[in-house]
Amino acid sequence: MRLRHYHSRRTRASFLAALFLFAGMCGCALMPQGGDPGSPSGDNVLQPAAQILFCDKPGTSCSPATSFSVSKLRDLNIVVNWSNLPPGNHAQLLSVLHTANGLYQSFHNAFLVSPEAGGSFSTSDALPVAGTWIVQRSLTGTWTVQASLDGQIVATQTVTLTP
Amino acid sequence: MIQRTKNRCFHPLSRVLFAGFLTLAFAISSAATEQLVLQKSGTNPQTRAAENYLDEANQTTVNANALQVKSATAANQRSLILFDFSLLPNVGIKTAVLTLTVQTAPTATRTYDVFPLDSLFAQSAATWKTRIADLAWGAAGGDIPGTATATANVGTHTAQASWTITSDVQSWYSGNAGGVPVPNYGSLIMDSAESSATAYQTVFYSNSAATPADAPSLTVTFVQNVANLAATAGNAQVALSWTFPTAIGTVLKSTTGVLILRSSSGVPVNKGSVPTDGTAYALCSTIGNGTVVYNNTALSTTFTDNSSDTCGAPANGTTYYYKVFTQDSALNYSTSGSSGDGGSLTVPEDSATPSASAPYSSNWMTATYSTSLAPPSLFPGFLAMVGTQTNFMFAVNASTGMRSYPPISLGGAITGRSPLIDAADSSLGEDMLYVADQSGLAYGIAADTGQTVWAVDPLNAGGTPFLAAGGLLVKTYATSSDTLSHDLLILGTRNSSTLTGNAIVAVDGNTGATIWSDVGNTGTGSSAIPAMDIITATPTISYTANTVWVTSESNGGTQPSLWELNANTGKVLATLSLGDIDSSPMLTPDGSTLFVGTDAGTVYAINTSTATVITSIAGGDGEVVGYPLLVGVSSPYTVVFSGTADVHGLTYNSSTQTFTANWETAVTTPSAPIGVYGLTDLYVGSGDGKIHELNISTGADIRDIVANTGQPGIVGDPGLDISLMHIYVSTSDQRMYSFTFPY
Incomplete structure (x- = not known):
């Protein structure tokens, strides 16, 4: 599943702000492994950080949550909101691990961050659920998603799939 | 799902490789x-x-x-x-x-x-x-x-x-x-x-x-891996053997032997168990989750793990996993990178379960890098291929489990069992594998070499995802009703962004050219195509009628979910609304009756001449997994299918047009069943890490063998190789296993 540009770069900042606000309201704001996006590292260079959100619908109608019933889910949409990205090319690898920590599926996204983007970028990938092994083989429980950027794991987040 | 035996000599990859690399005059024997x-x-x-x-x-x-x-x-x-x-x-x-x-x-x-x-x-x-x-x-x-x-x-x-x-x-x-x-x-x-x-x-x-x-x-x-690793379980012992491959390059350091790690904790030696180059390891030392049980520098090609093992003798009833690293005179091991890199991912491994009465071992294990629960594509006796949801297609020697070539890198996740056809039957005259992936691409791949012959976006729509493998209409087997001159790959889309606009598309097996496509909710009059929800299962070909049967979901029961199409033109011949269907249909050998299992657990018998329901039987437990398995060549047919927690055995009598429920056997989150006519048993993968052997007539769970019960590794749909009498399964522990059957 390739990159889903579900909003233009001009509107990305406002959308991200709304998304963060909503995530905070629903209790699903996530701390990336890369640290607080607003905190400088020791050498005053901000490190890329990522927030991983899970939604039952793609695009702007996304409603972030941390638990989903597979019986009602067509896809698990995984949104990664990047911050502090240096301008230029980047390659994101999303690794989706099922309950036994086995790698289930991966998603590759490559994108270009312009200097005007303020270091932000968002990706969205859809993990198929309806009609898949997740339903047919009852692969429910706690799943883990790792977001890597340019070969380095930056953020990890769990999501619960229920019957 | 009857599997055809390939009865001609497969062109081994080695023929290509060694004939084509004569410049390596410096190659030596080890x-x-x-x-x-x-x-x-x-x-x-x-x-x-x-x-x-x-x-x-x-x-x-x-x-x-x-x-x-x-x-x-x-x-x-x-x-x-x-x-x-x-x-x-x-x-x-x-x-x-x-x-x-x-x-x-x-x-x-x-x-x-x-x-x-x-x-x-x-x-x-x-x-x-x-x-x-x-x-x-x-x-x-x-x-x-x-x-x-x-x-x-x-x-x-x-x-x-x-x-x-x-x-x-x-x-x-x-x-x-x-x-x-x-x-x-x-x-x-x-x-x-x-x-x-x-x-x-x-x-x-x-x-x-x-x-x-x-x-x-x-x-x-x-550093080359050892070849032909084999484990043989006995009474409180496991015998391992291997060979050292011939050099294929300039030898920089000579091989001295092997380092063998063992795991007895119920899980295989993991990919992070990586010996460090330049480091010598003592017996019984630990590397990752493995214990060094053998460290040989005298080019030995056997090791018997028994009561003399100072690290702990094998116990009957316990499954042991072994990983065998080649080492050379500078203590370089056959690894790729460090522990954090998963550097032992491709190192050969095998498993064995000693027993006083019924020891068994895997024929081989091989890494697939990620979960795959689809059955492998097979050239029985020669080649097993499995696609993964991390964009790889693996090809391994069916006898040894060794890779025929490095995995093929494709553009997206591969979920289904891709059709594989040998050169004698292929309209292209090559051993061909046809793959579709979630990036929306379809591929024709030369199975002998892994070379992509063609790659296309058949709908030319920027990549509409395919989840299921395609159905392949093989020209060689077609009747005169088939007016096309080539094999035909039929694919259904799983575009979850639409409930009505999914598509079925047919591709020329020789070139990848799109022959026809049916997009849901388009057309008018006699050309109107009803609304089409997502398609998640492989289509079934009716050679007798030259038609294609496709299942789909149904937008909450409001749309058709079973489709019959003309294979030449794609014209929709019939549709039935049976509720969501995420499993493949199965035809009787004479093509007269189609069995299809729904997400509600109901199995239907369909008259293919009239495209009407003959009868149905409810009582399944949840979504039918994979397909209803048809065993038999004439009525009464045995139909076996899996639900959420049970495997169900039915009989269908075409004279009385009735189903009879025969048995239900509890199996943890069972896979689709597999069996072949003439065998008394069938096989089911399970969420308990085992492959269960069930009696077809009674459903009795006769015996189970362990793939991986430690995590546990969820065992996918088995494939049967009736040439070697091997059963192959892929699992959620990121491996493919081969065992001998019947157990």
């Missing part, structure tokens, strides 16, 4: 740390290689078989290069150096960066904007990470430039980002200071170079 130069020549065709340059000034122009790098305002050029690693299917990578020969030097010294590509490209299609078919790059000019793997300067008198890309090549074999292997999409080379006001360009020789020595090369050092 493996070691070796060095090999991958470079196209008269004897090394580099069949799977590709090269292009992307031109910003001509953004839709394909520049195949050429390598140029340029820095100029709005006219930058970047080169793509992909090597064929077929000569190195079973190795641990130690170093890799890319070398390009300069044909035309720049007018001033430039620095060129090499990056690993992050997306699949096709030599025949790659442009500045597009990478393959109609699919665009994520970022125009090539999908790459933010940091180069290596840099090199090219000056006005530079003859050759070299870049060390060891980490990239190791990542293709094991994985750098947390041990997650990434597909080998090749490398991109670009000027480190693009968009120069003054243009600077370098032309490198490509694989079209008149002098073979000028062609791009990749110098690789590696």
